[in-house]
Amino acid sequence: xxxxxxxxxxxxxxxxxxxxxxxxxxxxxxxxxxxxxxxxxxxxxxxxxxxxxxxxxxxxxxxxxxxxxxxxxxxxxxxxxxxxxxxxxxxxxxxxxxxxxxxxxxxxxxxxxxxxxxxxxxxxxxxxxxxxxxxxxxxxxxxxxxxxxxxxxxxxxxxxxxxxxxxxxxxxxxxxxxxxxxxxxxxxxxxxxxxxxxxxxxxxxxxxxxxxxxxxxxxxxxxxxxxxxxxxxxxxxxxxxxxxxxxxxxxxxxxxxxxxxxxxxxxxxxxxxxxxxxxxxxxxxxxxxxxxxxxxxxxxxxxxxxxxxxxxxxxxxxxxxxxxxxxxxxxxxxxxxxxxxxxxxxxxxxxxxxxxxxxxxxxxxxxxxxxxxxxxxxxxxxxxxxxxxxxxxxxxxxxxx
Numbered sequence: 556x557x558x559x560x561x562x563x564x565x566x567x568x569x570x571x572x573x574x575x576x577x578x579x580x581x582x583x584x585x586x587x588x589x590x591x592x593x594x595x596x597x598x599x600x601x602x603x604x605x606x607x608x609x610x611x612x613x614x615x616x617x618x619x620x621x622x623x624x625x626x627x628x629x630x631x632x633x634x635x636x637x638x639x640x641x642x643x644x645x646x647x648x649x650x651x652x653x654x655x656x657x658x659x660x661x662x663x664x665x666x667x668x669x670x671x672x673x674x675x676x677x678x679x680x681x682x683x684x685x686x687x688x689x690x691x692x693x694x695x696x697x698x699x700x701x702x703x704x705x706x707x708x709x710x711x712x713x714x715x716x717x718x719x720x721x722x723x724x725x726x727x728x729x730x731x732x733x734x735x736x737x738x739x740x741x742x743x744x745x746x747x748x749x750x751x752x753x754x755x756x757x758x759x760x761x762x763x764x765x766x767x768x769x770x771x772x773x774x775x776x777x778x779x780x781x782x783x784x785x786x787x788x789x790x791x792x793x794x795x796x797x798x799x800x801x802x803x804x805x806x807x808x809x810x811x812x813x814x815x816x817x818x819x820x821x822x823x824x825x826x827x828x829x830x831x832x833x834x835x836x837x838x839x840x841x842x843x844x845x846x847x848x849x850x851x852x853x854x855x856x857x858x859x860x861x862x863x864x865x866x867x868x869x870x871x872x873x874x875x876x877x878x879x880x881x882x883x884x885x886x887x888x889x890x891x892x893x894x895x896x897x898x899x900x901x902x903x904x905x906x907x908x909x910x911x912x913x914x915x916x917x918x919x920x921x922x923x924x925x926x927x928x929x930x931x932x933x934x935x936x937x938x939x940x941x942x943x944x945x946x947x948x949x950x951x952x953x954x955x956x
Contacts (some may be wrong), residue, residue: 556735568596571677571720578723633667653691677720738782750790754836762925766831768792773942809859840930867898889943
């Protein structure tokens with residue numbers, strides 16, 4: 556599955572660097588072309604000669620090579636790769652990646668890369684559990700990078716716990732599985748809406764909701780993995796998605812989202828409407844910030860544009876349109892009403908009554924309901940895994956037709 560792929564293995568300063576020699580050997584044996592980049596600190600743990608011998612390519616560590624100051628083109632290297640694997644990823648390197656620091660060649664390559672990024676942390680237990688490290692890891696996963704979890708075991712400090720870098724075979728499997736995903740949606744165009752919409756009250760305040768956009772971003776990424784060309788239209792969110800098959804448009808209000816969606820809907824074979832669109836907006840937006848002048852403030856609201864209903868009316872033969880329903884009561888009955896009124900092929904239902912589901916979580920618990928009322932329930936999973944389940948159903952719908 557990885558044969559013929561171009562892989563950069565980026566090694567940062569950690570005792571786990573010795574394991575990466577095995578990873579490089581496994582990648583080469585699997586048929587990948589491998590280039591190794593090291594931080595200066597990584598050279599204290601393992602020699603560049605080891606990696607150059609195993610990869611059959613020169614190892615780069617500095618911005619220039621030889622006495623003549625020949626430039627190591629980090630931009631060219633970043634664009635060359637089909638995958639960037641950072642292993643081991645030390646706490647220091649993870650922090651720099653999260654904050655865009657560029658003080659060594661590895662980080663310059665990272666900032667230049669357009670390919671999928673995999674990172675395998677390695678550090679002591681307390682460093683891994685520190686709130687700063689956990690925040691940095693969350694930042695990287697929110698960008699769409701692939702976090703290869705640490706293992707539990709004895710650490711270099713003598714402590715026992717999480718922090719051991721994943722084994723080379725596990726890292727190889729993560730990268731191979733990414734490329735091994737069948738391109739069952741190659742040639743298909745997909746529209747995905749994600750995140751909240753904000754409806755302005757005045758230049759400062761808005762009506763919105765707690766949607767993070769994580770579910771929609773995960774679906775867009777999974778569709779792209781299956782070969783689809785994806786247009787992701789997202790409301791306000793800090794999430795980022797870098798994928799050659801994904802074009803991201805950022806909008807603010809429901810009307811903005813509808814206008815952007817309607818431009819690409821007719822050409823879309825698939826539409827997944829996962830955005831949490833605000834149902835109401837102020838009749839009038841105040842030109843200046845509303846001042847606190849009394850205990851009560853009356854704001855007149857009107858309905859926002861119903862994106863799903865309008866697009867459903869435009870649906871043509873061969874299109875698959877997927878809706879979402881986040882409910883707090885009468886969940887299935889409300890979801891079935893939406894399927895029929897908005898012309899969905901199926902709807903993804905989740906309930907705020909289920910722990911770990913709904914807004915802001917990294918997990919979700921869903922049911923998928925068809926037009927006929929057939930319901931398939933899924934267990935609590937990461938949103939990336941939930942996205943795979945949803946896209947599996949989309950693929951089956953195409954094969955059914």
